[in-house]
Amino acid sequence: MTKILALWDRQTLPIKDGIYFATGDSISFSTQFYPQLFIKKGKPFNLNLFLSEDPDNITSIDIIKKIALNDGNNCYLGEGSYGSEGFIAYLTSENALKWVIYFETSNPFINAIELPNNFLIVQSSANFKITIELNNPINLVLSKN
Structure with missing residues (x-):
């Protein structure tokens, strides 16, 4: 079992902006959500x-919304324990994690709309x-509400 799967099973995530794949691959992101x-x-x-360098650098997560997608898979949206955090998770129809995106200062993700061709628009409480x-x-596009 990869580290991200073990963390997900404990309803925790690393406190580092990035995308975490069930395979164990992780890619960092540089982000800014305010003012630009x-x-x-x-x-x-x-x-x-x-x-291993900072084992306490994890956050507990709360799932705010679960969305069943047309492909049979699921999207979970939520927040971390510090309030400013948000995550988006994509899971199989059996609720096995495929990937999860975490941002430390995005605020919680609260809603998503499925688009054609396997695209999803996810809304943050930060507008x-x-x-x-x-x-x-990996190719994310940010936009204002």
Whole structure:
């Protein structure tokens, strides 16, 4: 079992902006949500090494919304325990994690609208949206509500 799957099973996530794949791959993001929207894909990193250097750098999560998608899979939206955090998770129809995106200062993600061709628009409580291609979630697009 990969580290992200173990964390997800305990309803926790690492406190590091990025996308975490069930395979164990992790990619960092540089982000800014206020006053301007900015997101840039960073570099792959080793989650095991990141947490071995600071094992307490995790947050508990609360799932705010579960959405059944047309492809049979599921999207979970929520927040971390510090209030300013948000996450978006994509799970199989059996609720096995495929990937999860975490942002430390996005505020909670509260709603999502499914679009054709496996795209999803996710809304933050901080008045912005993220468009995600479910099968290639690395290319995110931020926009104002």
